[in-house]
């Protein structure tokens with residue numbers, strides 16, 4: 604491996620002409636030497652990591668999108684339920700768990716209607 608150069612061809616800034624990579628080879632794959640950045644295994648791993656990251660970001664976008672789309676319906680449902688259960692709370696007909704659930708519902712509704720801070 605000593606003094607062996609990377610076998611990869613690289614193009615110039617304009618992409619019109621190619622020249623041999625000027626870096627020293629640090630690994631050998633299939634009898635050919637490669638520098639660290641042109642190592643086919645490194646490139647493959649790097650690409651796979653990028654694909655994995657795209658998948659994660661896609662899933663996160665998808666989850667956000669679903670939540671954004673369903674939010675108005677969730678809010679309507681919560682308000683309808685709270686309108687019903689809130690009357691029971693006012694009349695002290697609920698147990699502690701129900702009172703806590705109503706408190707959470709009130710807070711969630713308030714949060715959704717808050718225009719910014721808090």
Ligand SMILES: [Zn+2]
Nearest residue numbers: 609624638641
């Ligand atoms: Zn190289």
